[in-house]
Amino acid sequence: MNRVKRINMMASVAITTALLITGCSSSETDVTVEKEIIRPVKLLTIKSTDAINIRRFPAELQASEEVDLAFRVGGQIIKLDVTSGQRVKKGDLLATLDPTDFQLQIELAQANQKLAEAQFKRIQTMLEQNATTHSQYDSSKATLDQANNALQTARNQLKYTKVYAPFDGVIASVDTEEFQYVGATQKLMHIQNIDKLEVDFQVPEGLVVSIRSTKADYAPRVIVDVAPDDKLFGTYKEHKTTPDPNTKAYDVTLNLIREGNKEHTLLPGMTANIDMDLNQLLGEVKHFSVPVEAVLRHENTTTGLSESSVWIFDESTHKVTSRAVKLGVLQGDSIEILEGLKENDRVVTAGVHTLTESMQVRPWTRERGL
Template sequence: MTVRNLMFAASALGVLAACSPAEPEEQAPPRAARIEAVQAAATSNQREFVGRVEARLTVDLSFQVGGRLAEFPVSEGQLIEQGVLVARLETQDFERARRETQVQLQQARQNLDRQRTLNERGIASDAALEDAQTAYDLRAVALDTARQNLEYATINAPFDGLISRRLVDNYTTVSAGQPVVRIQDVSELRVAIQVPESLIAQVDRGDEPEMVARFPFLPDQSFQLEYRELVAEPDQASQTYTALFALPDSVPANILPGMTASVTVNLPQSLSNQAQGVVAPLSALASNPDGSFSVWVFDAESGAVSRQSVLAGPIEGGQVVIHTGLEPGDEIVTAGVNALYEGMLVRPITSTNR
């Protein structure tokens, strides 16, 4: 065979090889994934919360002037009435400043009268009279300030309240604005609870849920709560809102701010129905670009997963209530959801082969 024939044969073989079908690519083996079946959420119309007793108002009292404490007659745990002396600074310096400004004001008055007389006689100029008037006005302001500082040296109770804490000791030298005592308005005690997002819309409605508080040291007594206010900003960590409810006036005197209460909420039937759905591990949720959530549903026949958008509800103890998108018994991926894609083959991991 000639060289020309050999080259022709090689070219023909290359064309045949190019036209022959390519071998199929080897499919990636299924990825191991933890699969769990979701269960129906509880439909009880009762919720339990841990509440904390708070005073209607808590204020740290301070002097508006600095000085040395001379009187501090209140004690921690004492109930006092409005206007009662709480603390007083040494007043010698303030009284001395007041007397000094009184003398200076009297001198300024005399000088003003003299300049006015001289001006009427044509001896003193109008400018001299204006300067005398300005000096008098400044001395009058200084006297008002000295009198005010003398009043600032005394703290009286702004309302009937409970002295919860003395922040300094008597005879301490304090600066202006430094808190010296904490007083609480206990005319109405309140219970603060952390409300999840799923219930927040019901807190201030006319058909608000019935709420009852109980204390561990009063096991046979319960106290009806009345809604007061809602802190509109959620907690950054738990995304819950603080709701405040008033205890009745008949609560025993041994219930004090800072104590812990167990709060039972009886939800309206309409709200308890909204809580229906399924419960899934929080780790099963995947974020969508629009801010919503989805889960990956496992198909046992094909071994593949598919994305399913869901409406997520309250989160409790690592579990999330899913209101729509899933039915009880559906199998979903509960770990590593960010590494999945549509139609991906997975191999279920059970408690045995793990």
């Protein structure tokens, strides 16, 4: 009897121990299953490839305003008030011709005008008395008009003996000297506005058609050789529609915009480069590419249309979310994404069919030796 009790007691202990072991094993299995849910995934960080769309064009700085100055009449220069490199203001007197002969022309024109006016008044009085004909009156009136015009011309000729600065600027060069005789329209000097500069460069025919349609706020970077660190940009001003006969390229002009301090002095004729973003110039949209394995294809149950998506990894939560994308062309092992991605997105590139919305994952890292 005692032996039977002892056997029963040993059996009970064995069963209890087995149950405890089973329970522990079950608990450990549950923990193991939980840990397996946080699975590793391969990730691709979307990066911009803008650098391949930047094209550099050689350029040259030009004055926004520049012109050769000359007298409109000929004569001897009696006063030359400027030298090369001198700054001048709009309206400053720059050069003067000897006015003696022009003043004599005014005196002669005044005498002729007075005579013509006296004759006209006499004919007019006679016409009122029917003592002359209308043809004589008309002839006298025409003579007076000619005399008035001659007087005005003589006065204008005297004004043309002085040359004034047409705008604020710098005298770039002086090509004459005092007491030199010059002819009408003969170049005296060259004036430039260097406070507002422009940038001239050439583009091939494939790009010139897109220049004018570029967004007005697009300002490509301008790098001047003598001031490579200055923040310089250019905004569109104009372009020619006929090509250069030698290069077959088209001239384009930008207004130079200067930001920050003006440590370096920039002058017309300095060489530069323009870094043109062809994406913006041509109005192209930035596209990205991902491995083909990263894209899920599925049917929209509402529309019945085929749709595409990728899994995006959230760095803060370590969870994945589905994002719809628009596909472009296939490029080898990759496919172009036209819409749906932005720079620095992290896309899952492998095992995408086993993931679910908001599933927790961890980035896969290559172990040493593998």
